Structure formats: C-alpha cells, structure tokens
Amino acid sequence: MAEGLHTVIAVSGTTVRLADTDGAVTDIGLIELSAAEDFEVVRASSRTPVPPTTPLEGLPEAVAAEALWWEQHIVEVLRGVPPQAPAGTRPKPEYDPAVVSLTRREQAKAAELTAAGWPVTASAITKRRRRYEARGVVGMADHRSTKPVSAHGRVDPLVVEAMRKAVAEAAQGSTRTATYLFWRTGQILEADHGRGAVELPSQRSLYRLLEKLSAGKHTTGSARTRRSLADRPDGPFGERTAVAPGELMQMDSTPLDVLVRLDDGVATRVDMTGMIDVATRSVTAAVLRPTTKSVDASVLLARTVTPEPMRPGWAQALAMSRSALPFRRLLDIDARLEHAAARPVIVPETIVVDQGKVFISRNFRASCNFLGINFQPVHDASGWEKGHIERMLGSVGTLFAQFVAGYTGFNAERRGRHVEQQPLWSLLELQELLDEWIVVWQSRPHDGLRDPLHPGRMFSPNEKYAALVETAGYVPVALSADDYIELLPATWRAINAYGVKIKHRTYDDQALNPLRQQRSGVKDRKDLWEIHYDPYDVSRVWVRDHWKGGWITLFWKQLHRVAAPFGELAWDHTRRTLPGGSEEQLADAVADLLRRAHQGPADSGDAGSRPRLSRRDRRVAARTKSSPPSTPITPEARPPADHVADGEADQADDAPEENVAQVIPMPIFDPFTEADKRW
Known part of the structure; x- marks a missing residue:
C-alpha cells in the first residue's frame, strides 16, 4: 500500500477498504493496518449533530424550496443515493461510496449540475457539504456568517x-x-x-x-x-416539601376588594387575614376586621385549631359528615367534630409570615410559643417565600370577592362608578359568607394537588387531608376559655387601691381585694401584674393571679354609662377630641358618639335639632361597633346583674331608666287675668 493519506470508505468484518487522494482503492486487514509503523489517525470523523426538527420555519417559500433541492444532491454525494430513495436502490457508479472517494463524488456532482444548467464548482459543493454536516438542511438556505454577534448589536x-x-x-x-x-x-x-x-x-x-x-x-x-x-433571587427557586398537615403553614393579611356597609352607613374596605396549610392547601381560617391588629393573628390561630360549626341555613352537603374527610374515625378522637363543617382542624407546627408589624409583634410571637408553634418570618420584601398564601389571597378575589355585591376591583382603574351605592353587606354578614365559601373551597379540586403517577387527576384539599392524615395522624387541641385569654395581648400594671388603670380607664372587682397594692413577685417585670385585654372590647380585662394561678376578670368602672361595648379605636379617637376631659366625660362622650352614629346623619328637615357627625366620627364608631369581641364570654366572665362601680350603688339603685328631666310647661301671660287677681 502506497504511503500517504487514505480515507476509510468501507469496513467489512476485519477488512478495511481505503481510498487515496488519487482514488485508488486498497483492501487491508485491520490487524495489519493497526500494526503498521507509519499508521496514524489524522482526523477522526465526528458524529453529525441531529438537525432541528423545524429548520425551515420562518424562511421564505422560495428559499426553503431551494434548500430542500440542495439537500437532495448533497445527500447523494455523502451516501450515494438521494434521501427518501426506495429500499434496495443502488447508487450510481460515480457516487458509490464503496468505490469512489468523497472528492471524486463532489467533482462528479459539480459536473452533473453544470451540465444540467446549474454551473457550480467542486469547491462550492465541498462548502455546501460541510454546512450540511454541521447545520443540517438549514445550512443550505442560511448563507449568513456564523460569527457570534453582540447581544446588544452595534451600540456602544x-x-x-x-x-x-x-x-x-x-x-x-x-x-x-x-x-x-x-x-x-x-x-x-x-x-x-x-x-x-x-x-x-x-x-x-x-x-x-x-x-x-x-x-x-x-x-x-x-x-x-x-x-x-x-x-426575586437570582438563583433557582427552592421549595420545602410538606408531607403532613400543619407541618408548614403560611399566614398573610391584605385588604379585601369589597366594600362593606358599617353600622352608620359608611362604606369602606376591610382587611382579611388568612392562613393556609401547604401540604393540603386547606384554608384553615380567615377573619375580616376593619383594621388588622396583632390580636387578629392570635384569634386566627385559635380558629385554626377549633372546628368550624355548621351555621343555620348552610346546606347539609357542607357538613363534615358528608365530606371526603374521615369523619367517623376523627369523631372517635375529637367529639367537637360532631356538628362541624367540612373544614379540617389542623395544628400548625411552623408558620411562615412576612415582616408586617402585626405578625412580628410580641403578642403574636407569644401566641405561637403558647401553642408550641415554630415562628418563621420571611426575608424583607420576599413575598415569593410564602407564595401559597399570596396565591390563595388572589383566589379569594377571583373566586369569591368579585361575586359579592360591592366589589371594587384591586385598583382604582378597575373600579366602577357609584359602588358605594350598591346594597352592601355588613361586616358580620360578609364574614359569614366568607366562612361558608372556605368550606366550599375545601371540596374544590386544586391544581396544586395532583397525583405524580396520575397527573391528570386533581384532588381537593379535603381529599388530600384525608390521605395524609392516615400517615401523619391527628391530635386534637381543645382550647378552653383560659386559652383564648392567653392569646390576647398583654400589658403589665400595678394594682392600686382603686383597681387597675389602662389608658385612663379604671377596672376593678371585689376579687381583687387581696391583691391591692401588693407586689406580684415577678422581679423581671418590676413586681407588676400581667393583664390581658381585648382591643375590640374594652369593657373587661383579665389579671393573672401570680399567687394562686388562674385569671381574675375586672370590669370597667364606667361600664354602666355605655350600653354597648366599644374598642380602643373609639376610645383613642374620643381622647383626641377631648384631651382634657375626665374619665366620666370621656365615657359619656363615647356613649354619645355611638348613640348619634346609630341614629345616622341628620336629615334636612331637622338639621338644627341634632348635630351632624364628622366623617371621621362616623367611621370610628362604625368600625368599633362592627368588631365583635374575639374571645368567648364564659359564665364567670359575664358581669353580674347587680354589678356597679364602687361608691355608686345607691345612685345606681335610685337612678331612673332614662336620664330625662321633668318638663314643666310655662303658663301664658294674660294681663286681664292678672288685673282681676288684684281685686
């Protein structure tokens, strides 16, 4: 075999067929070839990349047709037969790879096309053949340079x-x-x-x-x-997998895109605070309040671990006994579920919240510690870290809020005209509707709950809970009235001879007698006493008895002056309007504000007989009256029927039901009658 470059054109068993640059073909054994001293692999053939599946999309029709025409000829040069040739087709003698070298085949193709009226050189065929091997059929149509271009073009x-x-x-x-x-x-x-x-x-x-x-x-x-x-972070998103109910829960608060009619007729938006379980996508609780406070987050925790009772008027299909939840098995463990709605009771292990002051407050942290919950705030401005609750709040807007009368849209651009003139729900009525919708949500298939082995089927939150509770189990957590008091915000005060004073309000009760002017013994708190209070009901507070244990309920001394309980919002607003007023004057002013707000704005006919309330007064009074007490009232917490303030028992017993002065008519003056009297 002559020395020089040879191309492997065929391999048959242990025999290799080589062709030199002149086209001479030689057969040699594989062992003899590899044992030769001057044997060297000059260039190994690389595997042709798989061409794109749709290489000619977007190109002009004429350009695509020309590329397909060139593909027919280049494939014949490479393989001996054109593409899509019938099985058993023999190559032409001048294109047979077993006999003719690649260079001779390229020269033959150039001569064939030139004779047919397409003048082309062998070097041009070689270039097209290399483009086809590198880029497929698109290389026959795209003649542009493959030199990489800057992502921003020619801009400086x-x-x-x-x-x-x-x-x-x-x-x-x-x-x-x-x-x-x-x-x-x-x-x-x-x-x-x-x-x-x-x-x-x-x-x-x-x-x-x-x-x-x-x-x-x-x-x-x-x-x-x-x-x-x-x-959003630059790296890939990570996600913690939750495989048990309550293992990971998320909480957030947002304004609800619905106007509600408060007691005085003021139309306003309210805040919604909700909690979702990541493993089952169950909405365990959601509360509506005029303004969200830390106590609302604590109440949400209490509602999460408490069954949702069936309400009058609800369809029986919403009962837990009619749902996919394992009602009978759970009822044997927790008797509270007998008349519960189809919403599972989930005890949180970890709660993820944002950096809102409501959730990172000391009160909410204390509530989490009390229930044994891991408190996990997200990083600042990282709402994506609690995406499940963010998406759930969005679902409330699309699946619930937009169907409610008074829907405003999520911004001013989407708000209609005169929305406040529609028949609006009250806050309590809207809360009732929301609670019922949450039970419906629990039975609705969720796109995030799919079986990996059967991805075409979606599960509802209740179905997912029923599946996971088989492996995770269920432990009931029954909250007593004392537990609810523990979830309320706390403050530390001294017990004086007149009782306890909080924000210029005095609270007292006979049960406080042994503790008056005494030290609590809590050195870390300067011997003060721990007091829990409800911001939405200032009629009573609870003092922790550090000596004997338990709670002592104290009632506001001016409670008899106000028929309805009111909250911190109304009290603080009245204090600003009467900064120098006494406690009695403040109580009377608040009672008068609520009484006038209940009567509504003055009509045009008697505008002079009744003073008009300012917009701020109406809003404060309405929001206060729309916020019910968030703690259950136990029999021992109710004020006794004969409960009055110290030193005012006699006045209370003799006081009339209404503080109305006796009206004495003034006689009409008659000068003639008066003249007769002189005689």
Whole structure:
C-alpha cells in the first residue's frame, strides 16, 4: 500500500477498504493496518449533530424550496443515493461510496449540475457539504456568517452600561416612560464621562436596546410587579416539601376588594387575614376586621385549631359528615367534630409570615410559643417565600370577592362608578359568607394537588387531608376559655387601691381585694401584674393571679354609662377630641358618639335639632361597633346583674331608666287675668 493519506470508505468484518487522494482503492486487514509503523489517525470523523426538527420555519417559500433541492444532491454525494430513495436502490457508479472517494463524488456532482444548467464548482459543493454536516438542511438556505454577534448589536458598550444603570434605578421607583429612561441614560453618561464624550444612538436603536435590557423586568409597567421581580433571587427557586398537615403553614393579611356597609352607613374596605396549610392547601381560617391588629393573628390561630360549626341555613352537603374527610374515625378522637363543617382542624407546627408589624409583634410571637408553634418570618420584601398564601389571597378575589355585591376591583382603574351605592353587606354578614365559601373551597379540586403517577387527576384539599392524615395522624387541641385569654395581648400594671388603670380607664372587682397594692413577685417585670385585654372590647380585662394561678376578670368602672361595648379605636379617637376631659366625660362622650352614629346623619328637615357627625366620627364608631369581641364570654366572665362601680350603688339603685328631666310647661301671660287677681 502506497504511503500517504487514505480515507476509510468501507469496513467489512476485519477488512478495511481505503481510498487515496488519487482514488485508488486498497483492501487491508485491520490487524495489519493497526500494526503498521507509519499508521496514524489524522482526523477522526465526528458524529453529525441531529438537525432541528423545524429548520425551515420562518424562511421564505422560495428559499426553503431551494434548500430542500440542495439537500437532495448533497445527500447523494455523502451516501450515494438521494434521501427518501426506495429500499434496495443502488447508487450510481460515480457516487458509490464503496468505490469512489468523497472528492471524486463532489467533482462528479459539480459536473452533473453544470451540465444540467446549474454551473457550480467542486469547491462550492465541498462548502455546501460541510454546512450540511454541521447545520443540517438549514445550512443550505442560511448563507449568513456564523460569527457570534453582540447581544446588544452595534451600540456602544458605554451606552449599554448607562442604560442598565437607569433600568436598575427604576426598579424601586415610580413607573416612568421610555423617554425618561433615555434622558436618564444621557445624564449618567454625562456624569461618568463628561458632556458630549459619548453620543447616544438613534431613538429606534435606544428603543431596541431598552427592550433587550428591560425584558422580564416591567420597567415601564406595573410598579408592584417590577418591585416583586427586582426582589426575586437570582438563583433557582427552592421549595420545602410538606408531607403532613400543619407541618408548614403560611399566614398573610391584605385588604379585601369589597366594600362593606358599617353600622352608620359608611362604606369602606376591610382587611382579611388568612392562613393556609401547604401540604393540603386547606384554608384553615380567615377573619375580616376593619383594621388588622396583632390580636387578629392570635384569634386566627385559635380558629385554626377549633372546628368550624355548621351555621343555620348552610346546606347539609357542607357538613363534615358528608365530606371526603374521615369523619367517623376523627369523631372517635375529637367529639367537637360532631356538628362541624367540612373544614379540617389542623395544628400548625411552623408558620411562615412576612415582616408586617402585626405578625412580628410580641403578642403574636407569644401566641405561637403558647401553642408550641415554630415562628418563621420571611426575608424583607420576599413575598415569593410564602407564595401559597399570596396565591390563595388572589383566589379569594377571583373566586369569591368579585361575586359579592360591592366589589371594587384591586385598583382604582378597575373600579366602577357609584359602588358605594350598591346594597352592601355588613361586616358580620360578609364574614359569614366568607366562612361558608372556605368550606366550599375545601371540596374544590386544586391544581396544586395532583397525583405524580396520575397527573391528570386533581384532588381537593379535603381529599388530600384525608390521605395524609392516615400517615401523619391527628391530635386534637381543645382550647378552653383560659386559652383564648392567653392569646390576647398583654400589658403589665400595678394594682392600686382603686383597681387597675389602662389608658385612663379604671377596672376593678371585689376579687381583687387581696391583691391591692401588693407586689406580684415577678422581679423581671418590676413586681407588676400581667393583664390581658381585648382591643375590640374594652369593657373587661383579665389579671393573672401570680399567687394562686388562674385569671381574675375586672370590669370597667364606667361600664354602666355605655350600653354597648366599644374598642380602643373609639376610645383613642374620643381622647383626641377631648384631651382634657375626665374619665366620666370621656365615657359619656363615647356613649354619645355611638348613640348619634346609630341614629345616622341628620336629615334636612331637622338639621338644627341634632348635630351632624364628622366623617371621621362616623367611621370610628362604625368600625368599633362592627368588631365583635374575639374571645368567648364564659359564665364567670359575664358581669353580674347587680354589678356597679364602687361608691355608686345607691345612685345606681335610685337612678331612673332614662336620664330625662321633668318638663314643666310655662303658663301664658294674660294681663286681664292678672288685673282681676288684684281685686
């Protein structure tokens, strides 16, 4: 065999067929070839990459047809027969790979096309053959250079960097137009490199550059979405898997997009605080309040571990006994479920909350510690870390709120006209509707609850809970009245001779006699006494007896002056209006405010007979009266029928039912009658 370069054109058993540059073919044994001293592999053939499945989409029809035409000829050069040739087709003698070298086949194809009227050289066939091996059929149509191009085209890199800074500045700012970003880019270039040192490209180029740099950032779109995307981490998202009910729960609060009619007729929005179980997607509780406070989060915890009772008017299909939950088995463990609705009772192990002051407050942390719950706040501005509750709150808007009368939309742009004039629900009625909707949610298939082996089937939260409770088990947590008191916010005060004073209100009871002016013995709190109170019901407080244990209920001394309980909101508002008033005057003012708010605004006919309330007064009074006490009233916590303030028993017994003065009519003066009396 002559020395030189040879190409392997065929292999049959242990025999290799080689062809030299002149086309001479030689057969040699594989062992003899590998044992030769001058044997060397000059270039190993690489595997042709798999061409794209749709290589010619988007190309003009004529260009695609030409590419397919060239593919027929190049494949014949490479394999001897054109593509899609019938089985058993023999190659032409000049294209037989077993006999003719690749170079000779390329020369034969060039001669064939030239004779047919398509003049082409053998070197051109070689180039097309290499493009086909590298890129497939698209290499026959796309003649552009494969040299990589900059992601930003021909724009000056300094301009690119300046616009990138402008886009970054806009992440946390208000939404502005592209024109402002172009102006800001020029300002950054002038500050960094001097006036006129870098010239901005044309406006069309700036728009194209801005489109590339702001892709996926909402730079000129929604500010809320832009901030959320900017706070998102750069790396891949991680997710903690929850495999048991209560293992991981999330809590959040948001304004509900529904107007409610408060007691005085004021239409306003309320806050909704909800909790969801990640493993089962169960909404364990949701409460509506005019303004969310830390006590609401604590009450939400109590409702989560308490069964939801069936309400009058609810369909029997919403009962737990009619649901997918294992009612009979759970009833043997927890008797409270006998008349419960189809909402599972879940004891949280870990609760994820945001950095809101309601959730990171000392009161809520104490409630979590009391129930043995791990408290896990997310990082600042990281709502994605509790995405399940965020999505659930959005579902409340689309699946519940928009069907309720008084729906406002989630921003002013989506709000209709005169929404406040619609027949609106009261706060308590809307809470009732929300509780019923949550039970319906529990039976609704959830897209996030799919069987990995049967992904086409969705499970409802109740079905998922029934499946997981078989492996995780169920432990009932029954909260007593004392447990509810433990969940309320606490303060520390001294017990004086007149009782306990909190925010200028005095609380007292005969049970407090042994503790008056005594030290509690809690040195860390300067010997003060622990007192729990309900911000939505200031009629009573609870003092912890550090000596004997338990709670002592104290009632407000001025409770007899106000027929209905009211909260901190009304009291603080009245204190601002009467900064120098005494405790009795403040109580009378609050009672008068609530009485006038209950009567409604004055009509035009008797405007002079009754003073009009300010808008602030109406809102405070209505929100206060719409917030019911969030703790159960036990028999021992109710004020006795004959309970009155100390030193006022006699006055209370003799006091009339209504404080109305006796009206004495004044006689009409008659001068003639008076003249007769003289005689």
